[in-house]
Amino acid sequence: MTALWTLxxxxxxxxxxxxxxxxxxILLAALLLALISLDVYGLGQVTGYxxxxxxxxxxxxxxxxxxxxxxxxxxxxxxxxxxFPLLAKPVSRLELVLGKWLGSWTIVCGATFxxxxxxxxVTLLRGGTFAxxxxxxxxxxxxAALGVVAALGIALSTRMNPDAAAATAYVVTGASxxxxxxxxxxxxxxxxxxxxxxxVVYNLLPHFELFDERRRLVHDWGPxxxxxxxxxxxxxxxxxAVFLLLAWIGYRKKKFSRGDIL
Amino acid sequence: xxxHDAVKPAIDIQGLSVxxxxxxxxxxxxxxxxxxxxxxxxxxxxxxxxxxKTTAIHVLLGFLQPTAGTATLLGQPVSEKIARERLGYLxxxxxxxxxxxxxxxxxxxxxxxxxxxxxxxxxxxxLLEEVGLSAAADxxxxxxxxxxxxxxxxxxxxxxxxxxxxLDEPTGGLDPLGRLEIRRLIADRRAAGxxxxxxxxxxxxxxxxxxxxxxxxxxRLAAQGKTxxxxxxxxxxxxxxxxxxxxETDRKEDG
Amino acid sequence: MTARFSTNAWPxxxxxxxxxxxxxxxxxxxxxxxxxxxxxxxxxxxLLGSSRHALSADLFEKADVYFHKGVEHFExxxxxxxxFQRTLGDIAPATHRHAEGQETAExxxxxxxxxxxxxxxxxxxxVTAFWLDTGLHRPDLAGRVLLEAERLNPRDYRxxxxxxxxxxxxxxFDPAAALLDAALSLWPGSLDPADRQSQLDxxxxxxxxxxxxxxxxxxxxxxxxxKNSLAIFxxxxxxxxxxxxLEAGKEPEQSARSLLSRLVKRSPDIACKAGEEEEDRSxxx
Numbered sequence: 001m002t003a004l005w006t007l008x009x010x011x012x013x014x015x016x017x018x019x020x021x022x023x024x025x026i027l028l029a030a031l032l033l034a035l036i037s038l039d040v041y042g043l044g045q046v047t048g049y050x051x052x053x054x055x056x057x058x059x060x061x062x063x064x065x066x067x068x069x070x071x072x073x074x075x076x077x078x079x080x081x082x083x084f085p086l087l088a089k090p091v092s093r094l095e096l097v098l099g100k101w102l103g104s105w106t107i108v109c110g111a112t113f114x115x116x117x118x119x120x121x122v123t124l125l126r127g128g129t130f131a132x133x134x135x136x137x138x139x140x141x142x143x144a145a146l147g148v149v150a151a152l153g154i155a156l157s158t159r160m161n162p163d164a165a166a167a168t169a170y171v172v173t174g175a176s177x178x179x180x181x182x183x184x185x186x187x188x189x190x191x192x193x194x195x196x197x198x199x200v201v202y203n204l205l206p207h208f209e210l211f212d213e214r215r216r217l218v219h220d221w222g223p224x225x226x227x228x229x230x231x232x233x234x235x236x237x238x239x240x241a242v243f244l245l246l247a248w249i250g251y252r253k254k255k256f257s258r259g260d261i262l
Numbered sequence: 263x264x265x266h267d268a269v270k271p272a273i274d275i276q277g278l279s280v281x282x283x284x285x286x287x288x289x290x291x292x293x294x295x296x297x298x299x300x301x302x303x304x305x306x307x308x309x310x311x312x313x314x315k316t317t318a319i320h321v322l323l324g325f326l327q328p329t330a331g332t333a334t335l336l337g338q339p340v341s342e343k344i345a346r347e348r349l350g351y352l353x354x355x356x357x358x359x360x361x362x363x364x365x366x367x368x369x370x371x372x373x374x375x376x377x378x379x380x381x382x383x384x385x386x387x388x389l390l391e392e393v394g395l396s397a398a399a400d401x402x403x404x405x406x407x408x409x410x411x412x413x414x415x416x417x418x419x420x421x422x423x424x425x426x427x428x429l430d431e432p433t434g435g436l437d438p439l440g441r442l443e444i445r446r447l448i449a450d451r452r453a454a455g456x457x458x459x460x461x462x463x464x465x466x467x468x469x470x471x472x473x474x475x476x477x478x479x480x481x482r483l484a485a486q487g488k489t490x491x492x493x494x495x496x497x498x499x500x501x502x503x504x505x506x507x508x509x510e511t512d513r514k515e516d517g
Numbered sequence: 518m519t520a521r522f523s524t525n526a527w528p529x530x531x532x533x534x535x536x537x538x539x540x541x542x543x544x545x546x547x548x549x550x551x552x553x554x555x556x557x558x559x560x561x562x563x564l565l566g567s568s569r570h571a572l573s574a575d576l577f578e579k580a581d582v583y584f585h586k587g588v589e590h591f592e593x594x595x596x597x598x599x600x601f602q603r604t605l606g607d608i609a610p611a612t613h614r615h616a617e618g619q620e621t622a623e624x625x626x627x628x629x630x631x632x633x634x635x636x637x638x639x640x641x642x643x644v645t646a647f648w649l650d651t652g653l654h655r656p657d658l659a660g661r662v663l664l665e666a667e668r669l670n671p672r673d674y675r676x677x678x679x680x681x682x683x684x685x686x687x688x689x690f691d692p693a694a695a696l697l698d699a700a701l702s703l704w705p706g707s708l709d710p711a712d713r714q715s716q717l718d719x720x721x722x723x724x725x726x727x728x729x730x731x732x733x734x735x736x737x738x739x740x741x742x743x744k745n746s747l748a749i750f751x752x753x754x755x756x757x758x759x760x761x762x763l764e765a766g767k768e769p770e771q772s773a774r775s776l777l778s779r780l781v782k783r784s785p786d787i788a789c790k791a792g793e794e795e796e797d798r799s800x801x802x
Binding site for chain 3: 228
């Protein structure tokens, strides 16, 4: 475990010191400031849209950060040549994969929770509320989703270069977000080959809609049933484990190029 | 205290072959290479560019699977973690995490060896002083000169006080003072009973520090033995090496 | 950084999948677009082009979702009993509820966004005015919205009809009459005259205008308009009775004012399509 956390800490320091993460904060702050200044017909205390747009921003920015961070980790080590001294230490390739995932996941979760806090702050300024129990549930589920995305990015990066891995990750996760929840409705009218393809997509791609509790937060519903939340978290853990297993399978016999070293 | 198995060599390579598939036909990077490194010695691993030195080192460190043959480190198969606990490695043209400070790099490395607390902090301070980077310890490595980066990477390879130190071109790109520094470090390690295995093009350096050398040409072990014995009637190790490499090349062309 | 091109199949799969996804989304958007109309560009038009209509429609739907407290309209599904659907049913809110009182203020921003995205989404303007008036009791803001709607859609009879209704509610019958006459002259505009809603609107215009004629004692004109309205919806027996009373010269049982004020009045407790669907669903279950 020490090796995992040490590797994770290297990821955190890189993200924080390279200041890329701050760009996203600035974007979200700009967005939220715009929302604060928006006055719809002088109606005060209208906060639903602030919550909705702020949380959408948190999801989109967290998604981008998770993909971009995770796909670069392993290729970067190889390109820099730092993978060699790293694996010359008592660090296995599995630990390297897990450590990079852990670092990517935790830093992205941290950034995302900051986005949540910013949205919460603006909502409170406008006189709105966020139910704490629902926030905790939503944050846990969102973290699970980010874990899956980060694991997918790591897995893809063991097979292809970072740009291709990022593109593929965006397509897969985008389709999962947009298409998978609609498949049961689409299947009412889609038969034959298209129906079969939709079923394959439905069963193969991750179901990110299970991790999305924004509607409860925005519309002030109470917390969801604990059993359902636990089930969703378990599903997320399982998906993450599958992707990390695929990552390890792709990485354990990988022959490293010498990257930029001659 | 140095742990030696009095019988087992620090490095033992037997019948090692590595073949890479390629579009133009298979590339045989190593051909049936066998040699041993006795513990407590400084062993030079020489060869022209492309001879297969780094390939052999990568096999030793478990980065590559050999096509044939075996390799052990400190009596353990190369894949065993326990072997790497006692191993230090400096890569050729080393690079590292430029966003870390020198102190952070050594501390992170120490944690990978499960060192912690005051012991780790003390060891880091000592290493920084040994490589002459105490003043720059809390600056980002990105601000270091090439020589400083080489030294911090050298320090990184020494964090766990390894019994076996593998150095791939440790003096590459260094000025004379830098090379002197490396020679001193190697000498200190030998004095402490450690084993040093390093590859180099700087034959004058090798002649000064190495007890034994092995010379690789075109993936084949062309010569091995004590430095003094190999030099023999040649003026220098460099002259011996040139003669050997030329002879091997001629043999290949004729054959 | 060195650029490397990977020769394995994965990147091509990613590119291919990306194209398929983009093509599917384009087809979906195309299916949602209304017929093109000449219009002002505005910022949304400049940035988005024709897709602003789809964006406006999406934002309008979002307002409806907000009205239903985050619950989307019932959609028929091929299956609902797998683990994913069951778990989603527990996580996402599913109870059919309406926003009430001050809660209805939450839908206003989305309606506002819908009108900004497409200034010719007249329905969005009308619904905004409705909720400002009946939900939040701000007829002043509702009037402002309708004026803006008229400015941007001067030839759309629906805005004039709605303004006329507001004037009637406020007791300003002469302006109401002028607005209703203008609405009738512009009907049906770009909408399908055979469409049920268009027919309802026309009948409404005729009925309101007829009552306003009756206030002025111009019964002949009132009778003519009542008959035109009855021709559209012959089942409206109250109109038949009123025509008969006016033709007989009798004082109608119900005064024109009370009947008209009842007709123009609307309540937030309107039938909700989603509620009807849920009842249908539970009946079929």
